Amino acid sequence: MNAPRPNMSPDLPQIRQLDDTVINRIAAGEVVERPASAVKELVENALDAGATRIEVTVSHGGKTLIRVTDDGCGIPGPDLPLALSRHATSKIDGSDLLDIRSFGFRGEALPSLGAVGRLTITSRTPGAEAHAISCTGGALGPVKPAALTSGTVVELRELFYATPARLKFLRSDRAETQAITEVVKRLAMAEPFVGFTLRDETSGEPRVTFRADAQSGDLFDALAGRLATVLGRDFAENAVRLDAEREGVHLTGYAALPTYSRGSSVAQFLFVNGRPVQDKVLIGALRGAYADYLSRDRYPAAVLFLDVDPQRVDVNVHPAKSEVRFREPGVARGLIVTGIRHALADAGHRASTTVANEVLGTFTAEQSAVPRVYQMDRPAQERAQSYSWPAPVIGQMGFAEAPAGRVDEAPQSADEAATHHPLGAARGQVHENYIIAQTEDGMVIVDQHAAHERLVYEKLKRQMAENGVAAQALLIPEIVELSPDDAATLLAHGETFARMGLALEPFGPGTIAVRETPAILGEINAEAMLRDVLDELDDIGESQLVQERIEAILSRVACHGSIRSGRRMRAEEMNALLREMEATPHSGQCNHGRPTYVELKLHDIERLFGRR
Structure with a gap:
């Protein structure tokens, strides 16, 4: 505790004013943690400029090159030096830090990037000529004429060359590229009406690694289309729409069905006033909304947008602007919990389509070691004999004396109209646990114990x-x-x-x-x-x-x-269970988040047997 401090003089310490270069490098340590942070700041600037198309090009995980091109309003040539000054911004006037309606507002990103890398900004405003300016290691160059059709191009080369110690803390090129991709995808989800393109020039030839074209239509249709591009069709098909309001806070977005859960929280995306955030209150609320439907080792998938008066949320918590602080956190939490639970209840007995896909994926054709012999390749006598079928022996074919279970067929007259119901009409029970039901366009397999457990x-x-x-x-x-x-x-x-x-x-x-x-x-x-x-x-x-x-x-x-496994059920009991499932919310999954039924479409069944 009493060891001398090597960085402190034994004489009376003297207070000094740090020069701008050192100040910018210190600020860069907070704002730009890795190449993905730089991409985030530059893309957010493009969005604030009203861009409708944004292209991001990187090389070697953003360590050697980050280029962001947009078609926004641009920066006037005389303002370019000011744009590279600390705490200079066009987003706010400084009179009210609680009324922030843009991504950026601190005025730290561009000077921080220029302090630790080689930064060039080329921009053109409507009706004016294009100009460019460079900043290398904090040293500002002159404004020069340039060639550009419209918008702004920000090029950052050799990130952290001025602070080489930071390079040692970066991960591999692949990991940094993946982090950049995640940043672009999050911002693409927040702005479905803007087109995004991500290219990688590491190999010399530009390669498009992510592309999301601008969506059209109303907000929900545009968001659904963008989420299908970013998260995949499975999420879009197995998510319910959210649209709820409480005490001036508006919740929109999509939440996946409980049976479409994940093994980690990688599919959870939270936005406050369009800004991607990581907030423990919101994450806890999302977890609480699914607490009754998922086991503790499973995580829900959701994309949530909270719109609230900027006066009621503080985004000036961290230089990276990834954290927020609500004036009334209970309102936001309660809205998420009730909004998601009501949306899931409206989904009724619906289960995710991925359950059926996983089941179909387990069916594989058995590969025989004996080479396939076609009918016409057989000798004539063998072909003739092959047409005489012996009578099946009871028990040999596995029907009457099947060791693994029994099929109890429900009477065909037990309500033919039931096939028009979503879960169809019961046709049989196998292994005293699984109900087989016929629907209009397929079949349903129900776990009787899990389904009845949820109903009870x-x-x-x-x-x-x-x-x-x-x-x-x-x-x-x-x-x-x-x-x-x-x-x-x-x-x-x-x-x-x-x-x-x-x-x-x-x-x-x-x-x-x-x-x-x-x-x-x-x-x-x-x-x-x-x-x-x-x-x-x-x-x-x-x-x-x-x-x-x-x-x-x-x-x-x-x-x-609930009904125990191993209990034989009559046809009317099975149909009553199916009808009750259709009328009960959340019956598509058991109390532990597992599916209570699997639906197989007729065309999928026919494909299994090579009929399609």
């Missing part, structure tokens, strides 16, 4: 919502000692906990008395639960722990109260 669970939840959570009074209240701040935090949410059957009362400074607990939870450790609740409140500003534990109990009760 939804019924229990409805009963709890209608009648409330029954509370059990403790004979001796449990006294929990906390810090005064923690106790005040819990008591501030006392009304919410009371609706869940948890009654809290103050019992002196920093002390809480737990007088009632949810009856369905049985005997619990109140102190441990309250501390877990505090951790969740500190992390995301709202706790769903008590509700999640209650719903976990309901899920367990539903599991034990």
Whole structure:
């Protein structure tokens, strides 16, 4: 602790004013962490300039070249030196930092890039001549005439050449290129009416690695088309539309069905006023919206856009502008949770189409080691014998004595009109667990236990919502000692906990008395639960722990109260289960997020047998 500090003089320290070059390099360390950060700043500038087409060209992961070309309004020649000055911007006038309606506003990106690389800006405004300016390692060059049709071209070469130590912290060219691609894709999702092109010149020949043409139509159609380009058709086909508003906050976007879940959070994209952000409140809200439909090792896929009055959100939190701070975080969180849950409920029993695709992918033709012999290649006598079919032996063909299971065929007259329903009419049961139903254009395979478990669970939840959570009074209240701040935090949410059957009362400074607990939870450790609740409140500003534990109990009760695997069902029972599934929201997945049924279209089945 008392070791001498090598960078400090033993004499009285002297305060010095750093020169602009050093200041810009320090700022660059915050604004430009890697080539992807530079691409983000330059593309955002192009969007602020009103561009409708943006082209990004990189080489060696952006380490040797980053070029961004746009057709925006351009920069007047006399203003080019000012554009490379710190804290010079056309986005705001500085009178109100809480009324920010553009991507950029700090005026740090261009001077920071010019301080650590070789930067050239060529621009032309309508009705004027084109001009160019260069900045190398912070040294500004003169403004020169240039040739350009319109818009702006920003070229950055040898990023971090002026700060070579930063190059050691960069990853491989492939990893940096992937990070740039992710940045461009996020911004492309935010601006569906703008065309984006990403090229890679590492091999010498420009190669297009990503392209998203400008969309047309209304906002939702344009966004759906852009998401299909960026995230793939599977996401677009298996996502529900979001359009909800609450207390002046508007939520739009698309959220995928629970059965279209991922193994990580790579398919979660959040935007606030069109700006890509990483916010723990919003991420926690997205997780909470799917908490009842996914297991903890699965992650939802969603693209969410929150539009809010700029006065109610602070984007000036970090130089990279990737973090925001809401004045009322509870409103934003509640809107996401309710908006997604209502949209998923409106989807009814729908399950993702990728489930059927995965099933079809497991069917592979068995490869025989014996060479294929065609009919006309056989001897005449063998061909004649091949036409006489022996009578099948009962049990040999696997029907009457199939060791793996049994098929119980439902009567064909059991309601032929049921085939017109989404889940069709039951035709049989195999292995005493799977219902086979015929639809108008295919077939459906239903896991009877998983499906009925979800139906019972939804019924229990409805009963709890209608009648409330029954509370059990403790004979001796449990006294929990906390810090005064923690106790005040819990008591501030006392009304919410009371609706869940948890009654809290103050019992002196920093002390809480737990007088009632949810009856369905049985005997619990109140102190441990309250501390877990505090951790969740500190992390995301709202706790769903008590509700999640209650719903976990309901899920367990539903599991034990549902149709068991191995039970034989009559045709009318199977059809009743199918009709109830169609009428119950979220019945497309079980309580753990797995699909309750698989639908195979007739043309897919015919393709399996080579009929198409």
